[in-house]
Amino acid sequence: MSIRRLPAILLVLTAIGPATVSAAEDATITLLKPYEVATISGASLSALRFAALARLNPVKPSIAGVDAQTLSLFGREDIIAGASRDYLPNACGQLPGGDQPESEILRRARATSIVIINESHERSEHRGFTMRLLPGLREAGYTVLAMEALANPAPDQPASFQPSFVRDPGLSYLEDGDGFYLGEAGFGRLGRAARALGYTFLPYEERDPSDVNLSVAEQIARREEAQANSLAGWLRANPGRKLIVHVGYRHATEVPRLDSGRWMAARLKAKTGIDPLTVSQTTCRGGGRQARLAELPASEPQGAFDLVVDHPKARFVRGRPAWRFSAGDRPVTIPANLRPRQGWRVVEARPEGQNTASIPIDRVAIRPGEDIALMLPPGRYRLRVIDLHKDRR
Numbered sequence: 001m002s003i004r005r006l007p008a009i010l011l012v013l014t015a016i017g018p019a020t021v022s023a024a025e026d027a028t029i030t031l032l033k034p035y036e037v038a039t040i041s042g043a044s045l046s047a048l049r050f051a052a053l054a055r056l057n058p059v060k061p062s063i064a065g066v067d068a069q070t071l072s073l074f075g076r077e078d079i080i081a082g083a084s085r086d087y088l089p090n091a092c093g094q095l096p097g098g099d100q101p102e103s104e105i106l107r108r109a110r111a112t113s114i115v116i117i118n119e120s121h122e123r124s125e126h127r128g129f130t131m132r133l134l135p136g137l138r139e140a141g142y143t144v145l146a147m148e149a150l151a152n153p154a155p156d157q158p159a160s161f162q163p164s165f166v167r168d169p170g171l172s173y174l175e176d177g178d179g180f181y182l183g184e185a186g187f188g189r190l191g192r193a194a195r196a197l198g199y200t201f202l203p204y205e206e207r208d209p210s211d212v213n214l215s216v217a218e219q220i221a222r223r224e225e226a227q228a229n230s231l232a233g234w235l236r237a238n239p240g241r242k243l244i245v246h247v248g249y250r251h252a253t254e255v256p257r258l259d260s261g262r263w264m265a266a267r268l269k270a271k272t273g274i275d276p277l278t279v280s281q282t283t284c285r286g287g288g289r290q291a292r293l294a295e296l297p298a299s300e301p302q303g304a305f306d307l308v309v310d311h312p313k314a315r316f317v318r319g320r321p322a323w324r325f326s327a328g329d330r331p332v333t334i335p336a337n338l339r340p341r342q343g344w345r346v347v348e349a350r351p352e353g354q355n356t357a358s359i360p361i362d363r364v365a366i367r368p369g370e371d372i373a374l375m376l377p378p379g380r381y382r383l384r385v386i387d388l389h390k391d392r393r
Helices: 045-054 066-073 101-109 124-139 185-196 216-237 264-272
Strands: 009-016 021-023 029-041 114-119 142-147 200-202 242-248 277-280 292-294 307-310 330-333 344-351 362-366 373-376 379-388
Touching: 029 045, 029 330, 045 066, 045 344, 045 379, 101 114, 101 124, 101 277, 101 292, 101 307, 114 124, 114 264, 124 142, 124 185, 124 242, 185 362, 216 242, 216 264, 242 264, 344 373, 362 373
Parallel strands: 029 379, 114 242, 114 277, 142 200, 142 242, 277 307
Antiparallel strands: 009 029, 021 029, 292 307, 330 373, 344 362, 344 379
């Protein structure tokens, strides 16, 4: 859906604690006081995300449909993992020699100029995997990261409403208003990593998808065509450039499907004549202890994806995905005076001195009585908390 980017209305209510330093369990991590308590309102993308969480009953939250994505956006994959299809293990055979998926992806990427990799909008681990590929792909000549999640405003939109990657491409981070799914901390880290490596961001999403006169199938087809046209147009204008495209689910399918026709990757391949390397992270799940390459299941059309990455069954420690530990994060106990007495409370951690418009290094929703940890790499952080008490379902 096309959402006009509006400024968030943020009111800081108070600050908790004196202006001193709080020691975390790990001496390499410092939580700086005072801690901010804030409210968010208005019509910004950030406000829309918080409103979606506020509607969920904290005692027994719905995980149906987009509610599961909302919980994932706020760091609570542990709540949805037991029932979401995107987490349930399935039976995929290991591809012979497929125990080094990153190396094989990088090897094959050198033979093309387009890499398309998909994700589940409920599993932050998929964003972490794409992030691990970025250094090797940069060495292979890839310089542009296109993401379905990036806001794609009209060219004539006023500068004040442009996303940060257009308005201020020198920033080291993406902002909460740069795209709806980008509000998840892992997506923000993917953006930070891309920035640090010198990647340019490229939005390509359909700008105005609403049309009540179209069937669902027609809406999907129009969206896929618009996405493919946008990317193909950029490639024509930038011959020789190498492009990574991070997409959701079936958009990475490079052959037609009997049930849903041609998706973006198939259309882009036809328009450019370039055979992309297509990688699925959503087809197979839970096949081993480490990420591995799996054989394409018989249920998928032949040639749907070039490579299938099978991630291990998701595990959680103190409510947070275990893969974050192996990626270098440390668990940090949320201070007792920041824990809620009722309803949802969202705790955010940002590097010292960083604007609160930035996507935080971690963002997690907690409930009374929970021992949910922040997951942070070494550094000095400012904490901000936002309470949500109404409009629940």
